[in-house]
Amino acid sequence: MSNMRSLSFDAIIIGGGGSGLRAALELAKSGKKTAVLSKVFPTRSHTVSAQGGITCAIASADPNDDWRWHMYDTVKGGDYIADQDAAEYMCSEGPKAVFELEHMGLPFSRFDNGRIYQRPFGGQSKNFGTGGQAARTCAAADRTGHALLHTLYQNNLKNNTTFLNEWYAIDLVKNANGDVVGCIAMDIETGEVVHVKSKATVLATGGSGRIYASTTNALINTGDGIGMALRAGFPMQDMEMWQFHPTGIYGAGVLVTEGCRGEGGYLVNKDGERFMERYAPNAKDLAGRDVVARSMVMEILEGRGCGEHGDHVYLKLDHLGEEVLGKRLPGIVELSKTFAHADPAKEPIPVVPTCHYMMGGVPTNVHGQAIMTDADGKDSIVGGLYACGEAACVSVHGANRLGGNSLLDLVVFGRAAGIFIESALNEGVDYLEASESDVDAAMKRVTRWNESQGGESVPALRAELQGIMQNSFGVFREEENMQKGVGQLAELRSRIANAHLPDKSGAFNTARVEALELDNLMEVAEATAIAALERKESRGAHCRYDYPDRDDVNWLKHSLYFPADKKVGKRDVNFAPKTVDMFEPKVRTY
Amino acid sequence: MLQVSIYRYNPETDSAPYMQEFQVDTQGRDLMVLNVLELIKEGDSTMAYRRSCREGVCGSDGMNMNGKNGLACITPLSEVVKNGKLTLRPLPGLPVIRDLVVDMGLFYKQYERIQPYLQNDEPAPAIERLQSPEDRDKLDGLYECILCACCSTACPSFWWNPDKFVGPAGLLQAYRFLADSRDTATRERLSELEDPFSVFRCRGIMNCVAVCPKGLNPTRAIGKIREMLLANAT
DSSP: OOTTOOEEEEEEEEESSSSHHHHHHHHHHHTTOOOESSSGGGSGGGGGOOSSSSOOOSSEEEEEEOHHHHHHHHHHHTTTOOOHHHHHHHHHHHHHHHHHHHHHHHOOOBBSSSSSOOEEEETOTTTTTTOOOOOEEEOTTOOOOHHHHHHHHHHHHHOOOOOOOOEEEEEEEETTTOEEEEEEEEETTTTEEEEHHHHHEEEEOOOGGSSSHHHHOTTOOOHHHHHHHHHHTTOOEEOOOOOEEEETTTTTBBBOOHHHHHHHEEOOHHHHHHHHHHOOTTTGGGHHHHHHHHHHHHHHHHOOBBBTOOOBBBEEEGGGGGHHHHHOOHHHHHHHHHHOOOOOTTOOEEEEEEEEEEEEEEEEEEEEOEEEEEETEEEEEEEEEEEGGGGESSSSSSOOOTHHHHHHHHHHHHHHHHHHHHHHHHHHOOOOOOOOOOOEEEEHHHHHHHHOOSSBHHHHHHOOOOHHHHHHSSSSSHHHHHHHHHHHHHHHHHTTTTTTTTOOOTTOOOOHHHHHHHHHHHHHHHHHHHHHHHHHHHHHBBOBBSSSOOOOOSSSEEEETTTTTEEEEEOOOOOOOSSSSOOOOOOOOO | OOEEEEOOOTTTTSSSEEEEEEEOOOOOOOOOOOHHEEEEHOTTTOOOOOOSSSSSSEEEEEEETTTTEEGGGGGBHHHHHHHTEEEEEEOOTEEEEEEEOOOOHHHHHHHHTOSSSOOOOOOOOOSSOOOOOOHHEEETTTOOOOOOTTTGOOHHHHHHHOOOOOOOHHHHHHHHTTTOOTTHHHHHHHHOOSTTTTTTTTOOOOHHHHTTTOOHHHHHHHHHHHHHHHHOOO
16 A cells, blocks of 8 residues: 555545536635546436426526425425425525526526526425425426536536546545545556545435336446445435335336426326326326325236236326427437337336435535534534535435435535535645555455455346345335345345455456445445334335334434444434424325 | 457457457347347456446447447347347547547547637626527537537548547537527637638538437538638638
């Protein structure tokens, strides 16, 4: 390790998706020595796949729209374990962040008056749920994530951000005081492992949908930041909360935007019945995603599924006409033709609930600072560590994220982290330097893989992990099956610890990257499984046959998973927004 | 059995690239080319290629399949396999790092050269800048580029002058900003492009149009830039 090269930055941002690029942009403008370290060229990050839009009360579709209505929807959508101070911050700061994106060049679709086009999305209402459906999702056709990510990358180019593209962060480096002072990372092109020192380390590594066999997520979504933080001993919050998107294309898992239903599409069962009218008489197909996904599974389980095996339902769009489809949903038409062999102008798209989004993650405050909890349940800040975007749990999504809120989360909290880090650096940050043994500790796992002589193969183990998660921690869950899953994962962990990396070469060794990713999938899967077993209620995306009701007495709380002893604790939800009255938990209906 | 022939090169062990043959059992399914690569990698972990979204929007897995550039993740075998054979090579014209992975440096450099970001010297309003739907429509067919490099690496003019000719991808983005009613740097953008190489090396071969996996038309955009340059010159 003594001959290992090192690089030094004021701030290092791990991940080049929406939140990472937004944080980087803020820091690059401030003149701080910043680098974005991304395992893929930034525009290949998963933000690029976001389709329908960014939800925000910019009062374009409705001049009377109000960020407080958006906040209400967000809190209700999260089944009341979203932190209300964070939801308040996101919804009130949102318009500023969206207008900034437009000023940077994001090619939003437009209304006739020249303002940004907004479409209805699920769980949206006017006047705190009493004024009917709102249209609050700002869109660039159905390619909003692509437009947003490219715009942010372009503006980082403009501001001369330093990029370490195709570099893979392996593990965090902690000093003797437990502060995070950088990471160990590999230049994928050469295989060189480098010690990257930094006063602020931002985990912007996105989600981890690849723990499931069927997911809308990109192949790169392996929870690298979560894995790194867990191995460094930091807790994870609400990891049992995984969103299953109602409309993944059957068989392929590819996402079809909720915007399809926002534009007037709807779901039908094998009898052609618009079944959401039964489950959510008011919002129908635009109820919360958890509600729609469960309703679809009920239809399938009760024998009203479509197709030869009755294992999916149909999304009907043909009545919208080719003009609307071409103008508002051109990407969906392409995806449907490619992956479902169905032209939505003529026939419905076969869809099934598919793992889509991780509501949980690194617990943070609104500044992106990572939070630890001591034995008395008191919060403390982790020195040097930040998180934003899907990797973070700030928590604005609670137990179920609303459509269009992820892109808003990215830009608002990426920006907030950038602003805070700039001021923290200005005030002066002085952490103890990492010792040789601190660095060695972070090198342990890559060294293990590099020295492996035999053992099972990475792809086989990965497939097994994905199967366990799919079978035991899906849309509906129950004790016995989850116990079984937790046991299988424990056994899998020991096999992964002895797995084999046959290719020891340096140059663009993607087998090594996949091996390192597998460790992270394992961490995320286990945190998810143990937290899911512990939360003995049904709330938002976490739905148990054996505990079908929400339990506000015991579980109006965040779960907190501690990796050292694999125990789950609880953390208080914030009910103290600064400028509005808090929203009391109510029965959640749509 | 599908007969797959793949370009292999590992700089640490191979003195020269070579083609390696694989037999893949597709079980009669019409897989995407990316799925075939995944099956091969399960048996031979040394196989290197890029991939991310697996749905044709991130632009990672551009490669040359039976002689034509495209994205492996959205190219079904039924579209590309001829006589039961599939030959995969890296995108042509760029240096190979390993196997199907090319060094995209020159491609990105040409993209950066056109200043691919909105420039507007007027103070921004408190809300968004207004843009009519008609003006916004002018960006359709331009902003959707995913930087996969299928077009530029299919372009003989780019092969010949990758350092001086911006190439179809870069020029498509150059026009995306020239066409944006919110951008005020038209004159500066054009003056950066008026030399004999940057734009005018395009010979209208239209390989870019033939291969673009997003159905975009760089040749048309280049034509528009030419018109603007000529109008600017008179």
